[in-house]
Amino acid sequence: MAAAGSWGFRLLVLPGATLLWPLLIFRLTQPGPKPPVERTPHPDPRPGGPVIRSLRRQHGRWALAIALGSLAILVAGLLLRPPLPVEAKVAELVAEGAQ
Numbered sequence: 001m002a003a004a005g006s007w008g009f010r011l012l013v014l015p016g017a018t019l020l021w022p023l024l025i026f027r028l029t030q031p032g033p034k035p036p037v038e039r040t041p042h043p044d045p046r047p048g049g050p051v052i053r054s055l056r057r058q059h060g061r062w063a064l065a066i067a068l069g070s071l072a073i074l075v076a077g078l079l080l081r082p083p084l085p086v087e088a089k090v091a092e093l094v095a096e097g098a099q
Helices: 007-029 049-080 085-098
Strands: none
Touching: none
């Protein structure tokens, strides 16, 4: 991106890139945090453990609720919207033709 940019853009980007490279190198060389150990009184031998399964169940319920809520909002918006001027004109013409 900077190759196609003007010299002014390159001058603006250079200090930020110079300052952020040491931070990037430092973050890449540091070991990541260790995963937490689950401590329950009765460990579950199945993978994921009871806490993870509980969270997945909650996420599934929320995903379903959001999907159904979005669908309800979409349908309500389509049903409650005011008619477009073209639709109103067609309705007038149909009503006049019926008389």
